[in-house]
Amino acid sequence: MAKAKFETPALRPYPVIPILKPDAMKGDGPFLAKPAMQESLGYPGELVDNWKEVAIAKMGDLLKKYRSLRVYLDSCVKCGACTDKCHYLIGTQDPKNMPVARQDLLRQVYRRYFTLAGKLFPKLVGAKDLTKEVLDDWYNYYHQCSQCRRCSVFCPYGIDTAEISMAAREILDSVGKGQKYCNEIIEKVYKIGNNLGLPEPALKNTLEGLEEDIKDDTDIDVRLPLDEEGAEVLLVTPSADFFAEPHIDGLIGYAKVFHQAGISWTLSSYASEAANFGMFIGSYENMRRVSLRIREAAIKLKVKRIIFGECGHAWRVAYSFLNTLAGPFDFLDQRYPIPQHICEFTNDLIKKGKIKLDKSANDHRRVTFHDSCNVARGAGMGNIPGGQFIIPREVIKACCNHFYDMPADTIHDKTYCCAGGGGLLTDDLMEVRVKGALPRMEALKHVVDNNGVTHMAAICAICKTQFSKVLPYYGFEMDQIISVHQLVSEAIILTPNES
């Protein structure tokens, strides 16, 4: 694909609140889903003739199903607290990328059709008829939201724009105006088993290749088993881990950890994907259908534990929704968290001394950690509030001597999204991806300049892919983004299997 024409924003020496540039990002939005994809997800193939009625009926339906939507559409007082908190606003300066303005695209229609004030005095309360222009604005601007929830941290009522944008995308899908990237991927998961569309033979081949690579590297037989019935652990990981740098180095890291801990494990070709794009399109039904694959794989392979690899939104779905969507998991070993994150697993082994690490192996790196938005604000770890900030950092610090955090207002629950999440990791949205990465790039620049940081570690496949792509736009190298388990992989001291 041709490189999109736009200007990369300049890194600012002192971040200030940007001046608004109305309609800076107005446009047609990402590519539309093709009819066949739409239909395989249970949506109309293309924009239906009576889209207006269908959209309003769908909104009414969602208002009855989701308390979040109902309360959030009513409660906003337009205080302005969120207006400077979105990375897309900061990077694009388009006022419709202010969280409240993004919500208002839906709220104006809600007020018009579902509230007395909006029915009687539309102009007074900013209520608007649902027109084609409004529908197009929805499609464009709800695909400039990565559902990272940073705005919800700062809202006095906790209004979560992610909930609004999920509802909007569900409405768009139900009138036949779905997004190609998300819906194509969900279709691939149903048909082949993973986002990348890697069939079982290719997967098997890749894993065998990795086993050989590890053998060449370390002279030790580390296995990457596929579909092995009776293994202790089912590992569910984003399919990017099978495919590309820097993800694949993380996968090698997990394998080495399992090897060294002496715990049998397996991947599943049926559930060869941790990601769940059903969440991005706000579809409970699709999210549930994607989740159930994991349950089925766990039953079929007779495992006792489920562990998730490094993937941000997958971990949100796993931690916060999986038990609800695909539980109860009463057939698994109840002594372990269900499901467990690979960082929880590795950290536990480090704490118990079951794996040994040589920090000096990473001495050529000075590392910082990017809190992935869905892990930071949508999930937990270690059964303590804030464990999702502590545990990955503990793992990193156990693996390397030089660790530096980015500025306080860009990490933990205030972390900035990589700008590629929420179904935006597609080339047709390159401009919004590059511009939205500005605040994270500025934070990275800060530790690069002040602490000599060379690498940023992350625990999310989308973050890793996104940064590989956008780092060069800001004058960094694409390989400065690495997997946390790549650090583990290089520091872990391996011994041959006793058996």
Add this chain to the structure above:
Amino acid sequence: MEFWTAFYAISFYLAILIFIGGLAYKIYQYAKTPAPLVIPTMPAPRTSSGVVIRVLSEVILFRSLFRSNLWIWLFGIMFHVALLLVLLRHLRYFTEPVWGLIVLVQPFGKYGGLIMILALFGLLARRMFVERIRYISNPSDYLMLVLLLVIGISGASMTFVTHTDIVQLKAFMLSVIYFDFFNWQSIPSDKMLLVHLAAVILLMIIFPFSKLLHAPGVFFSPTRNQVDNSREKRHVAPWALELEKTGN
């Protein structure tokens, strides 16, 4: 004055009905609508008592707003605390004898009125002069502040400039409260008072139809009031349970 007495008395009844009925309906609606997935903004408390503390920290201290924007927080908390004091002080016009706490709060409530006006001007100035907030404001957002300012300024002017016949007003209010239908004590006739009361009545009427629903809303916000226990406990909404039954 007979007309105005009846007009205000009846308006009060209607306003109270709309206010309580409308609010009760919205609260019922919020409570009844399922929250199918657990979505607290993390990190979140892992116990119910932790959640109570989290919600109270939002309701009393505006914690998230404090982390977000100090100016909005300052004007916001000034306004709400002052409003609370003013409302408490006003109970003296509805109770006989006046409760001890209300006597105690009297001086704070008096000056609270001034703080409230100051804070409202602060919020209005932000709405007018900060580009981002101007962009997201509708006419109703300005009018809400203007309405509150009318209430505040008319009230304060009766406290600090020209007093109304407060003894007569209290007699009127008590006769309204005790339902002395068409036997109400006369309402004092000064314009400032009538403007003040009309604005309050209007505020009560629009409350359940406006963004003032943030008051009940804050208690029902799933990102703030949910316990982080999703790995231990399933949260299946009734409509989602249907999916499990049909096996789709």
